[in-house]
Amino acid sequence: MAVETITETTQYLTFKLEDELFALDIGKVREVLDFTTITKVPQTPDYMRGVINLRGSVVPVVDLRLKFGMVMAEQTVNTCVIIVEVELEGERVVMGAMADAVQEVLDLEPDQIEPPPRIGTKLNTEFIKGMGKHNDQFIIILDIDKVFTSSELELAREVEGAAA
Template structure:
């Protein structure tokens, strides 16, 4: 995807975004939320917890919880590849800043985009919970979902991001 030229007719703010892939789907989040991107180190699994919480890693002396975004999004778990990486995200939950690692299949690129280009999500057309998706960006013939990561990773409960079990089964 080519970098968007700054168009002066656009009203919104121009921000940087990072896009990543989970399976065949493309997602994007504002770069401001990403502290760094890591290769997958040794992950220590904490027993007796939901399987999207894959464990904790050592981030230069701090203990960082890691979430497998695939499982969180209702996809099946796959073996880590050379492209698998961890996005270290800083998210805001109830006035608190939490740092969490998100495992994704691969990161694609960083691009600038005017916020007004983000289209609202069609309420019915998405299989993901509406409040997790901030909007869509159309790029040629495919769509990319802009995630509201504060929401996605703040829900510590066991509920899946996918709306219903049937879709879950479908993906699997």
């Protein structure tokens, strides 16, 4: 969904990675968990932190900082796992996304959202739905369905299956 297709007020869950503010459409968020023990799965990329037990289900957890090329951070009392539903070839995959801290749920009007910046041709910004503006601060609105490639989501599904 590009910015042009955002025609009504939408609720977003905002969260921090380093000093940047990001947001996810609240419709993609299932819940937010306190940071818990993550079981590492061998031979997975660094950003694939492992799996957690969510009420008897195995859920793969991705460190968004590492996925976006940021430095790994120490866990704090604010570190959390955002449980999201991602579409993969018409099927829903439940994943955990580590964030430094969850901020708030806020409503953004269509006129508060700008198209993502064009940063040259080699950089893929397809996963950025838009740039929100709230209280003189930019919010990077993610399209969680496009943050991960289909091969990365397939890996998440394999990790989930291997750990189950």
